[in-house]
Amino acid sequence: MCRFRDPQDRLFKALNSSIAFDFRLAPYDLEQSLAHARMLARSGIISDTDLATLERGLDAVREEFEADRFAVKPDDEDVHMAIERRLTEIVGPIGGKLHTARSRNDQVATDVAMLVRAHTLGAKDLVLDLMGTLAGLAERHLDWPMPGYTHLQRAQPVYLSHHLLAYFWKFRRDLQRFNFCMTATDDLPLGAGALAGVNFDTSRMYVAQELGFGGIAENSLDAVSNRDFVLDYLAAAATCATHLSQLGAEIVLWSSQEFGFCEVSDAFSSGSSLMPQKKNPDGAELLRAKAPRVVGRLAGVYGVLHGLPLTYNKDLQEDKEPLFDAIDTLELCLRVASGMLEGISFDRDRMAGAAADEFIAATDVADVLVRRGVPFREAHGMVGGMVRAAVERGKSLSELTVEELRELAPELDGEFYDVLEPGAWLESKVSEGGTALARVREQLAHARHLLAEART
């Protein structure tokens, strides 16, 4: 019997123990415990002397964590038990009073909410930095023409500033999603006890205020089973990481010899061990590749929560590793994206050359016809015919002669050649949110305003 119990015990511990990863909840757990102990004393549940003892002990434990001196023991199942065990070693049996009117169920929900809050604020700062970098880059490349693409085919020319600012607004929406995460973590779970409330008249609002929560969870059953804020953070992170992957993918394409639009600084690229001429955009490739990992973490936590009966179930312990991994991945990627964009250089001539492909002005020619009263669909067909004719005759559009023009689109006159003048197609996009310079300037001013507002 004994021979089997030991290995089985070890097996179970390996499965059940979370200390290896929930260790990083320690700063939140300690902060929470201090607030909880103070509340217990204020509510007359423990004496002021006991509080002083607990404060001294928690302080000592915190110092051990900060100095990386905290020693985990084999029986420490999770960070909460490890801290309580150590506290009791330091201050004696009074340490056991800390867990009055508290369960690990409301305790862990509170720690995780505090961690999500802290990293939501962290993500917001990093997203804002990236938005600032994008705005600065747009400012420095305000009137650099480049092709805009659909289906990765040259579609219509745009300014590089306009293209970069497109990402600004994507990240602005990420910021809004992270703002929502702040709301999602605003109700303090602590005080719910194991599930039904506790046998003391505690002051939850006091703890909430001490820990920076706006209010308290209204229902104890919901409080201990709620991990919506983990989903909310992961969803925001997944979308943000997806935006970073799109940005990364464009940098990969743009830095290829085929495009030749940009060069990534050496700090974020690598050389080939075999081919000395190569510079690989590894950083951008990894931005591209990391997003599905974050999306997978979100899917994983949905899986954990799926079908869970109320209230606390040990399944909930599985919220942590996906959350932590997503946090680390996202924060790293956001830092890399900012750094990479700060050191990127664009090739004005290459981009302008690609944007000078006259065929991408076809829509503008069609619009000249529209202004002459030709219905758009018909104009579209006529211009299609002109493009085909030009290609067949080995010409660009502006090389079509007046005679050819008369044959292909009798409604057209000299204005046809005007709209094909370099730059004309860009500056004609005057609608709100369009790429004409005046509109991009407006957009940039709005972006700057939002950044200033967000930083105050």
Ligand code: ARG
């Ligand atoms: N390590 C646990 C978790 O992360 C803490 C809560 C344990 N509660 C319990 N009733 N076993 O979920």
